[in-house]
Amino acid sequence: MFKFLKEKLKQWTEKVAKSPKEEKSETKPEEKISKKPKKGIALKQLGTDLDAALRGEIFGHEPKLEDRENEKELPKSFFQRIKEKTGKIKISEDEFDRYRDELELLLLENNVAFEVSDRIIKELKSRIVGRELLKNGIEGEIKNALGDIISEILVKPFDLLERVIESEKKPFVILFFGINGSGKTTSIAKIAEFLKSRKIKCVLAAADTFRAASIEQLKEHGENIGIPVIAHEYGSDPASVGFDAINYAKKNRADCVLIDTAGRMHTEKNLIKEMEKISKVCSPDLKIFVGESITGNDATEQARIFNESIGIDGLILAKSDIDEKGGTALSVGFVTKKPILFLGTGQKYSDIEPFDKNKFLDKLGL
Ligand SMILES: Nc1nc2c(ncn2[C@@H]2O[C@H](COP(=O)(O)OP(=O)(O)OP(=O)(O)O)[C@@H](O)[C@H]2O)c(=O)[nH]1
Numbered sequence: 001m002f003k004f005l006k007e008k009l010k011q012w013t014e015k016v017a018k019s020p021k022e023e024k025s026e027t028k029p030e031e032k033i034s035k036k037p038k039k040g041i042a043l044k045q046l047g048t049d050l051d052a053a054l055r056g057e058i059f060g061h062e063p064k065l066e067d068r069e070n071e072k073e074l075p076k077s078f079f080q081r082i083k084e085k086t087g088k089i090k091i092s093e094d095e096f097d098r099y100r101d102e103l104e105l106l107l108l109e110n111n112v113a114f115e116v117s118d119r120i121i122k123e124l125k126s127r128i129v130g131r132e133l134l135k136n137g138i139e140g141e142i143k144n145a146l147g148d149i150i151s152e153i154l155v156k157p158f159d160l161l162e163r164v165i166e167s168e169k170k171p172f173v174i175l176f177f178g179i180n181g182s183g184k185t186t187s188i189a190k191i192a193e194f195l196k197s198r199k200i201k202c203v204l205a206a207a208d209t210f211r212a213a214s215i216e217q218l219k220e221h222g223e224n225i226g227i228p229v230i231a232h233e234y235g236s237d238p239a240s241v242g243f244d245a246i247n248y249a250k251k252n253r254a255d256c257v258l259i260d261t262a263g264r265m266h267t268e269k270n271l272i273k274e275m276e277k278i279s280k281v282c283s284p285d286l287k288i289f290v291g292e293s294i295t296g297n298d299a300t301e302q303a304r305i306f307n308e309s310i311g312i313d314g315l316i317l318a319k320s321d322i323d324e325k326g327g328t329a330l331s332v333g334f335v336t337k338k339p340i341l342f343l344g345t346g347q348k349y350s351d352i353e354p355f356d357k358n359k360f361l362d363k364l365g366l
């Protein structure tokens, strides 16, 4: 996870910070003279044309003849000249804007939704433009600013175990929902196992009465983990399955009920209404949206609509082990303003890890 985004952010910050002298050896002299990148063109060649992007000309300075004759080398970049004069650097709005498109593109390419990338860029601009940055410290300053911004976007997750233990209402009811195949049932089994290993007595409710074999799937998990599963017939009312599971838990002094539901597209109004009914009947203490890390912008839209209709208290992002981009976490966190509680990291019961903001930033290299 995050491999691409981390690499691209690294390239971008290096590019903004790097001096042309360091880069000289990377490009043949004739290429340097002939390239005249214009805003937008050079920026589109993400990570491939460091030399052009950092040359004086990208800051609006065409290489002058006398520069070349005097120095017998390329004109110095804006950064290089300022560094030499003052030991400090001030990035102007204009200069920042020349790198803006590129940052935006790399964020979008890595599943960061447009509104989130827009926010990140505006914030970054307000934090670094016009500020005196220390010589040799630009890269670190930009990384720190990006890290702070992303950290502010992500809501700090709460401790699920603590919530269950401290709840006065017994059983503590958790409702899981999301689109088809996102990883709901698997995530429920993982959470059930996690809670059971911490001495929390759980009951599973097979409220997906729609998809073929869904009840058997949950029953199999229940058997493997050693947790009772309450189920009705296929086609029966999912809300009543949840209700019965809660009553069973009350009678058997179970601490927690985990309700599995059928996958539904956020665009299917009737199915969203059905979900609202399940929620009303079962009065869950937590409503957890399970999204797929790999779906990118789709997951963002799904989370937004589920949040508006049913209300989300926390999120699980399944399949983060097969997501090399990582931007979905940022996007769903931003649009819902709700915490990501866990990342699904594989298909085994133990393949789930509590979401940790600092670890996330570490993985991004920030
Ligand atoms: N690699 C990986 N695969 C996962 C993860 N979580 C779930 N899966 C796989 O994703 C597929 C779908 O998982 P389910 O748990 O059945 O998804 P669901 O949302 O319950 O599906 P429906 O009930 O059909 O809507 C299965 O093959 C799971 O093994 C994960 O974190 N990583």
Ligand SMILES: [Mg+2]
Residues within 6 Å of the ligand: 184, 185, 186, 208, 214, 260, 261, 262, 263
């Ligand atoms: Mg399922």
